[in-house]
Amino acid sequence: MNYNNYEPEDFAADESFINFYKKSDQKHVSFWESWIESHPEKQKDIQQACSLIELLTWQGTDVNFQRNLQKLKTYINLDNSSLEQMPVIQPDSSPQSGGFNWLYFTKIAAAIIVLISVGLGVYRYSTKGELVKENNAVADIAPGGNKAILTLTDGRKINLNEAHNGVLAEQSGIKIAKTADGMLVYTISERNQKNTTSTLEYNTIETPKGGQYQINLPDGTKVWLNAASSIHYPTKFMGKERRVEINGEAYFEVAKNAKMPFKVSINNSSEVEVLGTHFNINSYADEEMIKTTLLEGSVRFSSLKQQTAVVLKPGEQSAFNKDEGQINVKQADVEEAVAWKNGDFIFRKQPLAEILKTLSRWYSIDVEYETTSLSQQTYSGVISRTKNLSAVISMLESTGQINLKVEGNKIIVRK
Amino acid sequence: MNTWNEFKNGNKDAFVLLYKAHYRYLCTYGHQISNDMELVEECVQQLFYELWDNRERLKEVQFVKTYLQTYLRRKINRELTKQNRSESLETSHYLELEQEHSFEEMLIKRVESENLKIKLEKAFSKLSASQLELIRLRFYENLSYDEISQLTGFSHSIIYNQISRALKIIRKHLTVTVITTLGILVLILFAIRLFIK
Numbered sequence: 112m113n114y115n116n117y118e119p120e121d122f123a124a125d126e127s128f129i130n131f132y133k134k135s136d137q138k139h140v141s142f143w144e145s146w147i148e149s150h151p152e153k154q155k156d157i158q159q160a161c162s163l164i165e166l167l168t169w170q171g172t173d174v175n176f177q178r179n180l181q182k183l184k185t186y187i188n189l190d191n192s193s194l195e196q197m198p199v200i201q202p203d204s205s206p207q208s209g210g211f212n213w214l215y216f217t218k219i220a221a222a223i224i225v226l227i228s229v230g231l232g233v234y235r236y237s238t239k240g241e242l243v244k245e246n247n248a249v250a251d252i253a254p255g256g257n258k259a260i261l262t263l264t265d266g267r268k269i270n271l272n273e274a275h276n277g278v279l280a281e282q283s284g285i286k287i288a289k290t291a292d293g294m295l296v297y298t299i300s301e302r303n304q305k306n307t308t309s310t311l312e313y314n315t316i317e318t319p320k321g322g323q324y325q326i327n328l329p330d331g332t333k334v335w336l337n338a339a340s341s342i343h344y345p346t347k348f349m350g351k352e353r354r355v356e357i358n359g360e361a362y363f364e365v366a367k368n369a370k371m372p373f374k375v376s377i378n379n380s381s382e383v384e385v386l387g388t389h390f391n392i393n394s395y396a397d398e399e400m401i402k403t404t405l406l407e408g409s410v411r412f413s414s415l416k417q418q419t420a421v422v423l424k425p426g427e428q429s430a431f432n433k434d435e436g437q438i439n440v441k442q443a444d445v446e447e448a449v450a451w452k453n454g455d456f457i458f459r460k461q462p463l464a465e466i467l468k469t470l471s472r473w474y475s476i477d478v479e480y481e482t483t484s485l486s487q488q489t490y491s492g493v494i495s496r497t498k499n500l501s502a503v504i505s506m507l508e509s510t511g512q513i514n515l516k517v518e519g520n521k522i523i524v525r526k
Numbered sequence: 527m528n529t530w531n532e533f534k535n536g537n538k539d540a541f542v543l544l545y546k547a548h549y550r551y552l553c554t555y556g557h558q559i560s561n562d563m564e565l566v567e568e569c570v571q572q573l574f575y576e577l578w579d580n581r582e583r584l585k586e587v588q589f590v591k592t593y594l595q596t597y598l599r600r601k602i603n604r605e606l607t608k609q610n611r612s613e614s615l616e617t618s619h620y621l622e623l624e625q626e627h628s629f630e631e632m633l634i635k636r637v638e639s640e641n642l643k644i645k646l647e648k649a650f651s652k653l654s655a656s657q658l659e660l661i662r663l664r665f666y667e668n669l670s671y672d673e674i675s676q677l678t679g680f681s682h683s684i685i686y687n688q689i690s691r692a693l694k695i696i697r698k699h700l701t702v703t704v705i706t707t708l709g710i711l712v713l714i715l716f717a718i719r720l721f722i723k
Contacts, residue, residue, distance in 0.1 A: 120693035124664075124686055126671055133668060144720060154713070161712040163693055166646075167633065167665035169550040176549055179571055183545055187578050189538045369718045 114146065114153075122160035132164050134407070137425065178453045181446075185493070252500035252517070255338055255473045258322030261287075264312040264346075271316070271324065287314075287346075296327055311349060317341040318359075320475035323451075328355070331366035332373065335452045338472040339395070360393045362452045365408075377401055381414045381431055390423075391448045397468065401431040404448035414438060454496050456503075460489040463513065467522065474500045475520070482526045485513060529677050530590055534581050541581075543669075545574055547677055548591060550667050552598050554632050559602045565609075569601045591659075629662045642700070649699035657692040664689055 114122070122128045130136040131143035147157055261269040261279070269279055271289065278288045288296050316336065318324050324336045330348050340359025348371060356376040365373045365385050375383045377394045381401060388408025394401040403412050405423040412429045413420035417436040421429050428443030450457035456473075458466055464486040467478045473496060480486065490510065494503055500517065507513045514525040532540035549570065556566035573594070577584070587593045630650040637643050650658065663669045663677065664685075671682050678685070 118694070120690045120697055123693050124690040129664070135668075144716075147716075148720070158713050159697060161716075163697060164665060165712060166637075166696070167661055169554070169666045169668070170636065171550065171553065175567060179549070179567065180542070180545065182571065183574055184542065186575055187538050187541060189542065367715070367718070369721070 115150075117153075117156065119156045119159035119163060122157060123163040128160065129164060132161060133168070174449075174453060177446075178455070252474050252476060252520075254497055254499065255321030255323060255475070257324055259316050259318045259324035259336065262315040262317070264314065272322075311345040311347070313343055313345050315341060315343045320472055328353075328366075330368060330371075330373075333364040335362040337361065337451050338475075357392060357394065359395050360391070360451070362389075362391045362449055364389045380416060380433065381412065383410050383412050385410045391452070393448070395472075399432060399434070401433060402428055402448070403431075404428040404443045404445060406445055406449065412438065450493075451496065456492075456494045456496055458493075459491050461491070462487045462489050463524075466490060466507075467524070470500070470503060471522070474503075476500070476517075477521045478524065479521055480524045482524060484526075485524070488512070528679070530587055533577075534584055536581065541574075541578060543673060543677055544590065546673065547663055547667050547669055548594055551591070551629065551632075551662065552594060555595055556598055556602055559599060560606060565605060566602065569598060569605055573598055573601055629658060629666070645699050646696075649696045652695050652699070653692050657688050660685055660688050661692055 117125075127139045128143060130139040134140055147153070257272060259271045261271055263269070263280060267280070276289050278286055280287045290296055316324060316326060318336050318338055318340050320339045322338055326334050326336070326342070328334060328344055328348075329346060330353055332353075334342060334355075336342060337360035340357065340361055342355055342357045342361060344355040351371065353368070353371050353373045354376065355374075356379075358378060361375075363373075363375070363385070365388055373385045375385070375392060377383065377392060378396070378401075383390070383392060383403055385408065388410055389406040390408075390410055391404045391406070392401070393404075403410065403423065405425055405427055407425055409422065409424070411420055411422050412431065414431055414436060419436070419438055421438050421440050423429055423440065426443060426445060427440055428448065429438055429440050431438045444459055447457045447459055456469065458469075464483075470476070471478050490507070492506065494506060504515050504517065504522070508515060516523045516525055529540045529543055533544055552570045552573075553563075553566055556569060557563060560566055630647075634643050634646050634650070637646060653661075660674065660678070663674045664671075669677070671685055674680070674685050675682055680688075
């Protein structure tokens with residue numbers, strides 16, 4: 112294609128160029144990046160093309176749109192992605208239903224029922240009705256919500272879910288206010304802007320089990336904290352880098368600032384260095400791996416002890432084995448990695464033990480195993496995080512394999 | 527057969543295309559009725575669920591966008607009354623709702639500079655209704671040329687020509703200074719990205 116005679120509007124109307132501008136396709140992005148580099152005389156036209164597109168483009172974030180589109184497809188049973196074939200939790204070995212020969216289906220179904228009955232014993236079936244009833248009666252544990260505790264430099268603790276909207280605290284000229292939708296906003300007063308020699312003051316925000324919280328850091332970076340997680344950060348970023356420290360799981364949308372790279376320290380064992388990007392870190396202490404998933408931009412994950420590092424491309428996930436010190440990179444299931452932030456649980460071929468671990472953090476419950484025979488069996492499914500625990504449990508039980516009981520704050524995996 | 531009728535006949539792909547072609551526009555429109563973005567998104571979602579469930583009973587619609595817009599407005603209002611939000615807010619909004627919010631107005635509204643607002647208004651007034659609609663589908667809703675072609679029945683070359691002609695009109699109306707300042711900013715961002723890589 113000869114782009115040399117293109118006017119700004121020709122670029123702006125070109126599908127490949129739009130994909131480059133919207134960064135929706137890596138192939139087009141790299142093509143245009145190098146094309147622009149080798150055609151400096153076209154710089155002005157490219158500028159105009161970009162601003163034309165910007166002027167006409169929707170300015171919201173696409174995350175919600177993608178998620179709602181998925182939900183719509185699920186609603187109308189449109190089978191063109193693996194996710195939509197699994198509206199409820201299903202064991203991965205079961206066949207997907209679809210439009211096919213009924214006789215064949217009945218035969219397979221009969222065979223499966225026989226196998227399951229033999230495998231799990233008839234006893235379970237005779238008591239199952241009772242069990243379900245029992246669960247419904249006691250298992251009404253509400254899901255988590257926006258809960259977090261803010262700890263200031265001087266040790267003062269503010270309970271963010273109870274705090275009223277408005278100014279919460281003032282620290283050396285920085286106002287911390289809570290807005291109506293629960294966000295924390297930092298405002299630096301003029302007096303403080305001139306005074307650049309002041310020392311860094313650190314705050315900590317910690318979510319309990321069953322809590323999550325979104326905060327705006329002083330540089331405009333947005334952070335979503337999942338349940339049982341914390342972030343330690345300065346009230347104002349100064350010096351050569353912006354450094355924060357996390358435990359647990361957090362999703363970052365880092366504000367661009369090439370002069371001050373953004374660094375996340377993870378459990379003092381590794382760090383992620385970024386320049387302006389969207390990514391998720393899962394580093395719960397009770398998980399074997401620290402997983403970093405990149406949605407946009409570029410990040411470097413490095414382990415401090417082993418002195419090894421990897422650079423991630425969008426759509427990739429690094430898994431760092433804390434004991435062995437190995438870092439593996441693979442194509443990520445991005446949707447699954449950030450589902451928590453979008454208000455869903457998405458499980459794709461996850462072992463039951465992992466699923467229950469995730470549930471235990473959100474519903475602040477413990478898990479007890481009477482049998483571990485199914486712990487490694489994998490399941491897939493999508494559930495909203497706003498559902499009560501009983502709804503999630505009955506979905507798991509609908510597989511006909513899992514037998515769960517809720518007792519107080521405990522889920523018991525029964526034989 | 528047009529996309530609306532295909533959807534009424536149960537064509538799922540046609541329905542998804544309708545959703546993709548209106549989602550962002552409806553959200554922006556709804557946001558002008560209620561500040562509660564979560565509520566607006568939920569209403570848009572429910573609206574499409576209801577459309578799908580009632581598809582056989584729906585009448586033929588000539589202007590799908592206007593139809594969806596009115597549907598959404600009623601839905602959000604019902605929702606606001608149900609939630610018993612402060613009365614004054616609702617009634618004051620109700621008057622505003624009687625007037626249509628066009629796509630062009632949405633674009634103009636979000637521009638901050640008064641100067642640019644006037645220029646944009648003038649540029650948009652020179653565009654035909656179908657040019658504006660194609661621009662909305664291509665840039666605002668981010669549909670591909672393939673999808674727009676399916677939706678409108680126009681060929682690729684017609685769509686491309688209409689869009690590039692419309693863009694030319696817009697560019698001519700914006701003074702060079704405005705568009706280059708905007709452009710330089712955008713390019714600096716790209717440069718930084720390149721540099722970082």
